[in-house]
């Protein structure tokens with residue numbers, strides 16, 4: 001099976017759903033943020049604070065090319081799609097699934113979250129809407145889209161498995 005790349009905004013559930021999906025499919029799973037944290041030896045927030053966002057984007061771009069391309073679920077960071085090079089790589093080498101979530105629900109899911117440096121600002125709701133709108137064309141380049149709004153993680157996994165069956 002080709003690599004499955006889960007994309008989508010912060011809070012869409014990529015990391016958590018990806019783990020369950022991989023278990024269901026009997027393949028391995030990697031999270032690009034976790035791999036970058038391990039490689040650099042700092043948390044995502046620390047990387048943003050000490051090296052800046054562009055350094056983080058470089059780590060993402062470089063890491064993506066080193067990942068296995070068979071029998072794996074790759075859960076990406078929400079900004080992996082910003083770089084065209086990354087979108088093209090994922091589309092060429094794998095199956096790209098965009099996990100969509102409405103901004104209101106993203107806000108609820110991430111209300112107490114302190115781990116996402118891009119959302120450490122006052123008007124979180126406005127920021128989520130603006131960033132999501134800005135990135136939407138990139139997310140929509142996916143092979144298919146699964147809506148996670150008002151869906152449990154188990155339902156999202158079911159929907160992905162169903163979509164994969166149709167795709168193959």
Ligand SMILES: Nc1ncnc2c1ncn2[C@@H]1O[C@H](COP(=O)(O)OP(=O)(O)O)[C@@H](O)[C@H]1O
Pocket residue numbers: 008009010011012013014015016017109110148151152153156
């Ligand atoms: N379908 C869902 N329904 C409710 N909560 C969810 C769902 N998917 C994820 N979450 C919760 O939202 C938060 C963000 O999930 P996470 O997997 O880290 O998202 P991402 O990797 O896309 O940023 C976590 O607290 C997770 O438990």
Ligand SMILES: O=C(O)C1=C[C@@H](OP(=O)(O)O)[C@@H](O)[C@H](O)C1
Pocket residue numbers: 008009010011014015033044076077078079080115116117118
């Ligand atoms: O959307 C983004 O630009 C980011 C999303 C985060 O990953 P999650 O989508 O898993 O939260 C993480 O990569 C970093 O904080 C930047």
Ligand SMILES: [Mg+2]
Pocket residue numbers: 014015016031033075076077
């Ligand atoms: Mg994640």
